Amino acid sequence: MIVGVIVKTKHQLKAEQTIKKLKKAAYELFIEKGFSHTSIDDIVKKAGFTKGAFYIHFKSKEEIFTMIMNERMLIQQTDLRTIEPNSIEQHFDIRKIIEQKVEYMLKATESEHWTPMFLEFVANCHRLPQEQNNPTLLYEEWRKEVEKHLLNLKQKGLIDPVLPLDLLATTIIAIFDGFNIQSHIDHSINPKRQLDVILFLIGSRTKPSV
Amino acid sequence: MIVGVIVKTKHQLKAEQTIKKLKKAAYELFIEKGFSHTSIDDIVKKAGFTKGAFYIHFKSKEEIFTMIMNERMLIQQTDLRTIEPNSIEQHFDIRKIIEQKVEYMLKATESEHWTPMFLEFVANCHRLPQEQNNPTLLYEEWRKEVEKHLLNLKQKGLIDPVLPLDLLATTIIAIFDGFNIQSHIDHSINPKRQLDVILFLIGSRTKPSV
Amino acid sequence: MIVGVIVKTKHQLKAEQTIKKLKKAAYELFIEKGFSHTSIDDIVKKAGFTKGAFYIHFKSKEEIFTMIMNERMLIQQTDLRTIEPNSIEQHFDIRKIIEQKVEYMLKATESEHWTPMFLEFVANCHRLPQEQNNPTLLYEEWRKEVEKHLLNLKQKGLIDPVLPLDLLATTIIAIFDGFNIQSHIDHSINPKRQLDVILFLIGSRTKPSV
Amino acid sequence: MIVGVIVKTKHQLKAEQTIKKLKKAAYELFIEKGFSHTSIDDIVKKAGFTKGAFYIHFKSKEEIFTMIMNERMLIQQTDLRTIEPNSIEQHFDIRKIIEQKVEYMLKATESEHWTPMFLEFVANCHRLPQEQNNPTLLYEEWRKEVEKHLLNLKQKGLIDPVLPLDLLATTIIAIFDGFNIQSHIDHSINPKRQLDVILFLIGSRTKPSV
DNA sequence: AATGAATGAGCGTTCATTCAT
DNA sequence: AATGAATGAACGCTCATTCAT
Incomplete structure (x- = not known):
């Protein structure tokens, strides 16, 4: 079913986008504050998500x-x-x-x-x-x-x-x-x-x- | 006044001993677990003191x-x-x-x-x-x-x-x-x-x- | 979207309940022991939550x-x-x-x-x-x-x-x-x-x- | 023995001085920071004594x-x-x-x-x-x-x-x-x-x- | 009388992680 | 996929109080 495939791909794309945004935010914060001084909260807030989203992907x-x-x-x-x-x-x-x-x-x-x-x-x-x-x-x-x-x-x-x-x-x-x-x-x-x-x-x- | 000097020295000696023990314990733990993964509790427990003692000296x-x-x-x-x-x-x-x-x-x-x-x-x-x-x-x-x-x-x-x-x-x-x-x-x-x-x-x- | 609204409302309702319980417990303890003699632990224990919950809402x-x-x-x-x-x-x-x-x-x-x-x-x-x-x-x-x-x-x-x-x-x-x-x-x-x-x-x- | 009396009085005078200084420091700090936000350490530091001295008199x-x-x-x-x-x-x-x-x-x-x-x-x-x-x-x-x-x-x-x-x-x-x-x-x-x-x-x- | 090292319980706060929604 | 309330263990730090000196 092509529709199904498209839907799945959409989800995948969304997920990839989220992962990308989270990584970007994390990278910038690790640079700025260091790894151990950065919290998951910092990361998700900067990326515009919530904690749950983080733990889906990482x-x-x-x-x-x-x-x-x-x-x-x-x-x-x-x-x-x-x-x-x-x-x-x-x-x-x-x-x-x-x-x-x-x-x-x-x-x-x-x-x-x-x-x-x-x-x-x-x-x-x-x-x-x-x-x-x-x-x-x-x-x-x-x-x-x-x-x-x-x-x-x-x-x-x-x-x-x-x-x-x-x-x-x-x-x-x-x-x-x-x-x-x-x-x-x-x-x-x-x-x-x-x-x-x-x-x-x-x-x-x-x-x-x- | 000799008495005064002795009293002061005893206190000082004790403090120096404590500082030395705390530093030793901290050093070994920082080596073992890393700085950010070592807690004050870890340090004082290893050195045989309580948290309060740590904050007197550091x-x-x-x-x-x-x-x-x-x-x-x-x-x-x-x-x-x-x-x-x-x-x-x-x-x-x-x-x-x-x-x-x-x-x-x-x-x-x-x-x-x-x-x-x-x-x-x-x-x-x-x-x-x-x-x-x-x-x-x-x-x-x-x-x-x-x-x-x-x-x-x-x-x-x-x-x-x-x-x-x-x-x-x-x-x-x-x-x-x-x-x-x-x-x-x-x-x-x-x-x-x-x-x-x-x-x-x-x-x-x-x-x-x- | 009704589903979305319900989900949001359930979360909100739960949060409001928690806030209400925490405030009630805090109020009673502040009355009983005074503000400075009441700890967050006292409050959350009385309200039936953990410290973390308190800091989500206050x-x-x-x-x-x-x-x-x-x-x-x-x-x-x-x-x-x-x-x-x-x-x-x-x-x-x-x-x-x-x-x-x-x-x-x-x-x-x-x-x-x-x-x-x-x-x-x-x-x-x-x-x-x-x-x-x-x-x-x-x-x-x-x-x-x-x-x-x-x-x-x-x-x-x-x-x-x-x-x-x-x-x-x-x-x-x-x-x-x-x-x-x-x-x-x-x-x-x-x-x-x-x-x-x-x-x-x-x-x-x-x-x-x- | 008059000498004894004089010695005692000297001690008393010293004690009174200490008490006075501690009270003065405490008063000023209670005014400045409030009672519950003032520590004994604050008081004795301001008065120029150490903790022990405080507990002798209060x-x-x-x-x-x-x-x-x-x-x-x-x-x-x-x-x-x-x-x-x-x-x-x-x-x-x-x-x-x-x-x-x-x-x-x-x-x-x-x-x-x-x-x-x-x-x-x-x-x-x-x-x-x-x-x-x-x-x-x-x-x-x-x-x-x-x-x-x-x-x-x-x-x-x-x-x-x-x-x-x-x-x-x-x-x-x-x-x-x-x-x-x-x-x-x-x-x-x-x-x-x-x-x-x-x-x-x-x-x-x-x-x-x- | 005074010192100051040490105690030990406690405090406010943080945070990685989970899970019902 | 994403939310966000909740957990629970820890954490760095404070502080009233004690006591050997």
Whole structure:
């Protein structure tokens, strides 16, 4: 029955809309007040629903947190992948492409005050429900992605790293997270400077800018 | 008047003992369950007191958290400073001294499951009371200390860094924090490998071990 | 949609029932133990609910106190207004109608041990939340009501007051409150005697009864 | 032994000083925050002592409240008694002397924000410890005093009251308390207008001022 | 006489979660 | 799918009072 299907789809669409709105509200509140200082009431009020609606779509406050974080991290990874040299000129400027990627990540992090929420997530992730797509897997994928990328650049002769590529991948991500922590605590720290470190580590022969 | 002094001291001693016990209990619980999942009741029960006693010595849960974290971080900094070459042989083995320092930090971090508590602290530090000795100052001091140390080694001709020393100091700390995050999320990550990265960055000519 | 309306109404009815029960319990406890000696726990236990239910319907203990007091005072004012001469005989017996009004108020005050709660309310009213219908307005209305009533009686030639009517209204209410205080402190004081004072003040020529 | 006596007296003097300071601090805080919102800690901190000192001199918070209130009310009564015609001119101006007495009371009441504390006292007095000098006796004495005074004036032919003197005394005090309540709630009420009412009640032939 | 650490019961309030509607 | 009243356990914190010093 087509009518039935349409009705069902309408319901589904409505549900998806609700889920989306709840996630948006939760994300903004977690950013603003932190996860543990945000209540379900805060979330549903901001999203324009009531508590019951929340529990239809999510098992717990922890679940929506995990979902939001995994999705965001996935988006970041995907976005990062799309930053590719798309013209002949860029092909040979390894510096520029690394810079673009780092700057994308910094923008995503800074502009949304992502750091405290991310740290709260990492601090609690061993207590959070993680049926799938858990942070362990996400980080592993991330590292593999970076490593693959480095291998690609190395094979093209664009970089000449001294350290093993897997260690390099881990280190690059560590530097990124570590600079985030420091610039979150001390606003005088300029996270853009990590670019020079990374370029040095991968053996790009471009001169440091500062 | 001796009598007066003794009375005062006895009260003080008792108070100090209580504060110490409360801090110890709080520290262990923050490690075990995290700050936000630990209640004052948990703390005082573990320490063998009642709630009232807690509020004689601390203004709030946040205050004891800040105090504990600042003290621990200060201790770590002090301990780190004491790891010095104490024989002629070590004098020339820069690798060994860096290794000792990194390993001390790793031990302090791992053996006590420090990372989640530390991340929760950083995630919330902008909402925490920090009259003095706040994390901004602690991190700044830490960076200056590392930078001073690097300068010392450089002047002795033991290291030959390419990057500016202040950036190097920031980076070394970032790598440490970043490896902590990763090995906290993914236990297959071996944080000792950061040693090779650091040695490479500072321009020690010793070969990487792995 | 009838179904929607019914659902909404059922929820509303339940809520109204709960609010009513909570207010009743609170009122009785404030009478019995005083406002500051009554806890939310006392109230909800007496009403047969849990604390959470209380905070769904009231913002704070102060709010329910303010609401209860304002409602009661409003009821008293309304009741008082309904005491009117309803037969030809009463029309000319000004004494009787004043007596009825005073006695209604005395009964409302005495039989419910209203005085201590009322005094606690007045003592704290400058610290209480009073978005609307606050005691200032209630007293003002009350005075105006009494004044209007006196004017009516004067125009009918039933009373012949020497003092200005606004001062008289204020004074009558003051006497009522003042006698309440005294008879609350000293049970040998008979508040009914205020009737003679009032009759004298308004210039009714009936002889005092005592 | 004279020395012993001196030592004892010194202790006593010190104790009296402490009691005085504690009462002063308590009085000011009860005025400022109300009795139930003032803690022993507040009192001893303001007086410059510690909790222990409080419990040496007072049994409970209620006790110091009762003591303070009884003392104040006694002082007011005594002060009131001292306002007497002291020259021939005043002897015949009954209006002036009543005015002085009422104004003294109004000043004592208004200038110290006495009303809320007084009402809180009356509201709770049946729950307060009142070994002696309790408010019942104080009010009774007060009424007798006023009555005696009225009798004196009447015998001198200065006043010509219609109502019985005991009722008049009760009424005058009731008017005073009642005006206090009203002007506490509604600052637009001018308590000085009670003077005209009292003068009218006692049968002074001076014209009302307003 | 005074200190001040400690008690312990209690308080107002919050909140994740449930469920009848 | 969504409502929202209700639960019930906790929570951070206060405070009158006690007592060893």
